[in-house]
Every structure is written in C-alpha cells, then in structure tokens.
Amino acid sequence: MQTFKKEERLSRKKIVDQLFSEGKSFVVFPYRIVWMSYDLETNYPAQVLINVSKKKFKRAVDRNLIKRRTREAYRRNKESWYKFLEGNNFKCAFALLYISTEIASYKAIEEKIILSLQRLQSEYEKDIK
RNA sequence: UUAACAGUCCAUUCUAUCGUCACGCCUUUGGCGUGAAGGAAAGUCGGGACAACACAGAGCGCCGUACUUCCUAACGGGAAGGAUCCCGCCUCGGCGGGAGACAGCAAGUGCCACAGAAAAUAACAGCCUAUGUCGGGAUUCCGGCAGGUAACGUUGAAAACGUGAGGUAAGAGCUCACGUCCCGCUGUGGCGACAUAGCGGGAGGGUAAACCUUACGGGUUGAAAGGCCAUGUAUACCGGGAACAGAGGGCUGCUCGUCCAAUCCCGGGGGGUUGGCCGUUAGAUCCUGAUGGUGACAUCAGGGCCAGAUAAAUGAUAGAUUAAAAACAGAAUCCCGCUUACAGGGUUGUUAAUACA
C-alpha cells in the first residue's frame, strides 16, 4: 500500500537526538541522508524525518511545498525499500534533509529519492559485511 | 464602449485515480461518510479576553496618550464635527477636494553650528547732550565724563507687531488712527471643540518626534501561561559569600506594607525526567432581515456550526476550460484593529474621447 501514516514518521525527540549524534550520513544532492539501525516500536520497518531549513527558505509556503513533494515521492517509491528491510529483518530510522537553496520540481525530487533509497540499501549491505 | 484615477467586493476553477489530518458510524490490523487555511493566516505595531503571581495594596520611579463629541470589551482604531495649512473654481466670500502625533516654549531650564554687533540677559558700533559735572570759550558754542536711547547695524532658517501721524535733546506702542496676533471677562449660537459681537489688558524668535509641565491611563509576566496523571531521582563532592537573628523567599526597578519563614545565595561538578490528558476551539461567532442613528455602531427576530495539528495535516499524476491554472502567501490559545505584500476579475463614482438618439 502506498500509505504514509503517522507511525511511518519519526517523532520521538530521543531517537532524533541519537540519530543526529550517532547516525551515519551521505549526500545525494539535493538531499543529505542521516541513518542508523534502531529497534523501533512499530509495525513498519522504517521511520523517516523530513526537514527543510528555515534559513534556506524564509517563507513557510516554500518549505511546505518541498516537504510535500518529498513526502509524496517517498510514499510512492518506498515499497522495494520496505521489502528489503523486512527480508533482512532490519529496522531503520533516517532523516531526509533538503540542502539545496532552490525549489526542485516533483520529477527531479522523485528521481533523487529513488537514488537515495537505493544508496541506503547498498550502505546496509556494506554494513553487514 | 474604451482609457485613467479613486473607493469597494471576490480571490489556484472542474473531473478522475492514489494519498494526508480531525470527527462520527460500522461487521474495527480495515471500511464508509462529513469537514479541512487567509484577506492579509504575515509584520508582532496597538488593544483586550484568559491564566499565574496575595483575583493586586500605598508612594516614588518608568512608560504611553494628547482639538471636540461620540462608537467600542478596549485601543495609538473608527465615525461625525471644529480650527489650521495646501490645491482648484467662480458670481470675491463662498463652494468643492486633500493633508497632518492638532495640549502647553504667555510656567521653568537647556539648545540654536557657520555667519552676524547681537540667537534673547546684556555688551559693542551708532544717535542725543534736555539733566548733572569738569575743562575750554565767553553768553550760548565746543569737547570729555556721568547719563539717556532704540532694533537703525552688510548676516542668517530665524532679528524683537506693520503702515502713517504726533511726540522728544535724541528716541521708543510713549500716544493716536487703521490693521495683525495673544490673554481674560461678558453677551449670543452650539452638548463641546469653536464661531461671532463688545469691553479690559498686552506684543511674545524657533525648538516639547529637547528636558519638562498639565490632564488622563498603565501592577508584573505571557499558552514554552497554567492545571492534572504517569515514569524516575542524590544535591554525593569542591570553592566563595551571608546569617544564628527576622537572613531569605512569595515571577514587581526601589522603598513601605503584608504573608511564609531557618538555613540561604553564587560558581564548578553530579542524578532524574523530557511521555500522556486538559487548557484547545461555540465565539465581543457567522449569515439574512427589521428598527433606531448623519455615521461608526447598537438592539431585536430567524437560521447556521465553519481546521484543530504537536516535528506539526491539502499533495502528485492525467484530462477539460483558458493567452496563461497564474498574485501575495500557510492556522498553532482566541478575538478587535493598524501596517505591509498582491496576478486577475466584478461593481460604484468622477474625468476625457468616440458613436447613436
């Protein structure tokens, strides 16, 4: 199902603090991805945090637009990522940080989200070895 | 009809698929139904509601406001009116439009660069010798001193009521006529600001978005306010200070008052929590109509329920209309204003042009 419920989003301050102090990160422009394995109290295999900086986009309307496009792209393309995690019995907390200063179109964002999720899988495979 | 200007109103449409948040219902790992940002949600510039502090006291300090009357819960907001200034018109004293933080430098103090004698107390240059005195001269003349005197003195943003006459030694609102302005009193009109007429007194540079005076108002802190439940814990140790008597504390700059009071304060260092519920959306509410009022607005009647999240909800794709789905822009306790941003469209008024009658 292409849902995006609240349980699929990262909201615990404790986990967020831990993620940003201990998590590993890489960049797939315009996103910076911070991730770590965490034993989440949910049925979903991953929780995601989407962030757009107020320093880079002054107006709330612009921030909302980017967050909505990112959320939409993640919702439509997360299926294989979930299958991978469930197949290996992993649970993952990660953050998508938008670091560009320009507003990207939906098509560009979707492309990069797919790339990011593939990169996350390969990072996990590296970690196992 | 078109264009310009001013005012006012509306503001990313419709269909399908997949999704987000809240509420309700059901056969509850889900499904169905309903609802889902703004005129500025923005800036946080005023004012309130609400909450805690003693539901709050006194004085000082500090801050704010400033023509009048009214509206409002309140306001620095709004309405109507007054005076002043600016613009336009003409039949020349009226009409129309616009502007502004519009109390008081006639209570005190300060400041006014450069220039100028001087920036307000005076002094200086100049003018006058009526009066006093001294000297010369010798009978009404000259000079000095004392004295009198005004805004006339190249400036400047600003120079001490204006013009004319009288008056005098020379002069001066010193006096008079006409005029300007200010203060007080009285009459008339108006709730009032004020207008107008008369009488009396007076003549003063500017600056209060300089200190200030007067009048009125403001207790302080803000929903990260505040209340409840759950979980968990240790003020171990070190340094400095206050105090064994009213130290310290009660969210207030100081003093007083009042209540609680034996350990308290500062720095280093350490332990625990960082979850949930309420506040939280029905209200100075919205729509329609009637009545009162010049108006802001008020009252009455009928009807409606219109986001409520807590890392924070509205998007994506395809199609249609269109020249182009397109401006400024996203609720976070709520409300009333102000200010600022803004594509397009509707509508009202004024002006100009064109066409027709």
Added chain:
RNA sequence: GGCCCCGUAGUUCAAUGGAUAGAACGGAAGUUUCCUAAACUUUAGAUAGAGGUUCGAUUCCUCUCGGGGCUA
C-alpha cells in the same frame, strides 16, 4: 509561539542634532630595491531602505528589510 537587542568604508570600531562622517588593519598606485618584505607618499571606498519632525538627522519618531540573542 512569546519577549528583546543590533544594523556606519572590505573588516574591527569612533562620531552632544552642526556634513568635508574619523581611526586602525586591508585594497590600489607610486618612491625605494637586482626582486620581495619593511618603511614612506598619495588615493578609492560607508551611515540597511522609505517617509516624517527640525533651518539642519548617523543621531529623534514611524513603517519596511536584514542579522542576532533569551525563553521547555
């Protein structure tokens, strides 16, 4: 969300309401040197924006823009 503070040369700071807006470092040009550094001489460069009060505004007032701090 709430409450505050600050915007002056490229940088760090000055400047009672008096305008030619100052100083240090830095920049540019020149002198000196075989070349560089140092030294010396000269020079460019700024009041965040708009409006108001005032004869006059960096300074006082209002609005806008930008930056920063505090608050569990």
